[in-house]
Amino acid sequence: SYELTQPLSVSVALGQTARITCGGNNIGSKNVHWYQQKPGQAPVLVIYRDSNRPSGIPERFSGSNSGNTATLTISRAQAGDEADYYCQVWDSSTANVVFGGGTKLTVL
Amino acid sequence: QLQLQESGPGLVKPSETLSLTCTVSGGSISSSSYYWGWIRQPPGKGLEWIGSIYYSGSTYYNPSLKSRVTISVDTSKNQFSLKLSSVTAADTAVYYCARHVEAVAGHYYYYYMDVWGKGTTVTVSS
Numbered sequence: 001s002y003e004l005t006q007p008l009s010v011s012v013a014l015g016q017t018a019r020i021t022c023g024g025n026n027i028g029s030k031n032v033h034w035y036q037q038k039p040g041q042a043p044v045l046v047i048y049r050d051s052n053r054p055s056g057i058p059e060r061f062s063g064s065n066s067g068n069t070a071t072l073t074i075s076r077a078q079a080g081d082e083a084d085y086y087c088q089v090w091d092s093s094t095a096n097v098v099f100g101g102g103t104k105l106t107v108l
Numbered sequence: 109q110l111q112l113q114e115s116g117p118g119l120v121k122p123s124e125t126l127s128l129t130c131t132v133s134g135g136s137i138s139s140s141s142y143y144w145g146w147i148r149q150p151p152g153k154g155l156e157w158i159g160s161i162y163y164s165g166s167t168y169y170n171p172s173l174k175s176r177v178t179i180s181v182d183t184s185k186n187q188f189s190l191k192l193s194s195v196t197a198a199d200t201a202v203y204y205c206a207r208h209v210e211a212v213a214g215h216y217y218y219y220y221m222d223v224w225g226k227g228t229t230v231t232v233s234s
Contacts, residue, residue, distance in 0.1 A: 031213055033220035042204055042224040086155055090218040095168050097157035097219060
């Protein structure tokens with residue numbers, strides 16, 4: 001089955017740029033989606049189809065996907081960006097939604 | 109705007125069947141290009157997809173849970189439901205319902221979740 005690998009944690013200084021990676025075999029051939037989950041809350045879609053932002057998501061959130069790595073980039077990080085972030089793909093070979101293990105973002 | 113709300117028992121005994129319902133408001137469950145599904149999150153752990161259903165009844169299930177899962181839809185009530193049989197403590201989790209967007213890229217479909225319910229906690233314990 002297809003697997004997605006994320007770092008357990010990422011730290012970023014206030015106002016700097018955070019990058020959260022999502023690794024998978026030839027993930028560049030898939031469409032990657034990203035969710036933000038704050039404690040006690042449901043996940044929120046922040047990026048869909050590699051680099052598209054839903055309405056209401058700040059431009060500070062961006063995404064890219066190539067080769068074996070997809071990346072969520074958060075520019076000018078704010079304290080309110082502290083959350084768990086999950087990448088997700090659709091594995092068409094098994095007709096299965098696959099999530100990465102999640103990355104905890106800390107803003108210092 | 110579209111809202112999803114989970115409902116069902118918060119406590120289920122081991123070996124019994126977990127049953128949850130998701131009520132959709134602010135939109136029709138019979139809209140094309142959307143599936144409706146379930147995701148769960150055990151305490152302190154990550155997200156696990158359970159499965160999804162189209163208003164016509166077509167389903168996708170997580171292969172690891174497929175033998176125990178049934179998802180159904182009631183378009184007259186704008187609801188869809190989850191049944192998970194033979195539960196154990198490992199099924200203790202927050203259960204979310206979510207709208208799945210169905211999109212096409214080239215020759216294949218892909219799915220992502222754009223609207224989520226708030227989640228409901230289900231504990232499996234005697």
